[in-house]
Amino acid sequence: MIDWLHMPSLAALRAFEAAAREGSFTRAAAALNVTHAAIAQHVRGLEAELGRTLVVRDGRGIAATEDGKVLAEALTQGFETIGAGIARLRADDAARPLTISVTPAFATNWLMPRVGDFWARHPEIQINISPAIELTDLRRDGIDVAVRYGRGPWPPYDAKLLTDGEFWIVARPDLLDGLQAECVEDVAGLPWLVDRNLREWKALLSEVRVDIDDLKVTSLNLNGLVLSALKEGLGVSLQARTLVERDVREGSLQRICVLRQEGLGYHVLTDPQRPSARTKTFVRWIMDQVRTDRRDEPAKREKGAWRRP
Template identity: 50%
Template sequence: MDWSTLPSLSALRAFEAAARHQSFSAAARELNVTHAAIAQHVRQLEAELSEPLLYRSGRGVATTEAGQQLARQLSEGFSIISEGVDALRQQTNARPLAVSLTPSFAINWLMPRMGGFWQAHPEVTVSLTPNSALIDLRRDGFDMAIRFGDGQWPGLESTLLTRGEFWVVASPTLLSGQTPRTMRDVSHLPWLMENHMLELRRVIEDADLDLSTIDLTVLETNELVISASLAGLGVSVHPRSLVERDVVAGTLTHICSLMREELGYHIVTLPGRDSPNLRIFRKWLMKVAKS
């Protein structure tokens, strides 16, 4: 199809609406433009086609023979387009909402709460893909990601889900009855850290703990760090959202807190992607995070 030979879509829409309603005013209301805009589009279309399409009839307008033929074909064409778009929207709403997130966030924050979502919204299917790798939402076909960082990812929209509060924790077994209140109080103990959490290194160092002076073991994933911490193998630092359950259960002890407001877990989406299911899940996430 040679699009350069076709009149503007705006002019075609204006003419089709005016012909269907037999009124410039009604067409203007449907398309949310002015009466003058509809009239101008129709005049431009008639000039481009060198053919009269509409003429005044009483208080409205009527189609010429050529106008009636064009209006009928445009109506059929727009109906086909509308049906195609509606079918695709139905497919989008019917398919599972694809969400990428880190394994730690999935295990320690989201999954303990997902039962509430399933109960409240049985009509929405969510497909969770835990992955430590940084995925490309557009290329990899994801509707949403939950990422840790400062929210500054080029070409993406992000909303802070959990605040930048970090808890220094350790197993009660490792602490042996001690009640430390600062990181320096436990600087003599072994420490654990995930290999990829560069932001966390900055948080710790900004709190005046030199990582080069402590007994630090680096593990590949945060799930391993939390598991090792629960086993009493070292002190570790995590976003509050990941270890709060264990602290409440008494399997980890909260030593102190570190604050970095700009860091945290964010809901990340592509600009302009806002399906009904995505809105439902995002609204639920934000509500749960605030509770």
């Protein structure tokens, strides 16, 4: 069993191993990206702690003493074993699918229509899309990236705001039946479809002086059900722009007006304790997709697919 209380610092052992291997404090410093003085200080401190001379001058460089060679050989073997173990873990991590946790509505209405682009760009990364309403422990459940709706913050995770706080009131065009609706009041008499986030609905509608209690409301448990009912023409709904902009572009839904609430929207969450190149690649891709949608907006409006708010 290792007596960690009497073990020299890892920094000192790394510095000495590099110095003995390179035969130079200068080259060891370059290998570890530290200063020459830091290497020298660590080696001298290690010699003092062990009561042994570990290196001596050798021309312009250094050479390990017999005691130094014994320690250097043991350290090199130990660090190589550690490196091999880490490499195996990384290889195992690269072999498993990248798991993405998203709400069902976001998966169906935003991610799935676009994920083919990610597969085409990164065929080496296999992904597993896991729909879920509640945010669970990313580390415990093996989740690499989560996308969740709300305001944040989201400790202990790193969070990036994916979509802005823009919300659209939408309906199927035939439900409006020629009604020139441009504000909430114009559709207040129609059926409304809401999900369980009534508090957010109330806050958004209060910005335009509308009380949700005055509307004819059908409440559904999941927003995915609301979106399905919306596309069947069963009512009007207030939705995050992200979830309905494609349907509005294609003409299956009509945008009536726009409401805004800064900071409220979809966020991309990752665990800072589990960084990986694959995770960064997916996060960069999903952020780029949103930016591309925004850049394409003017051209889409010129084609007449967008109604004025």
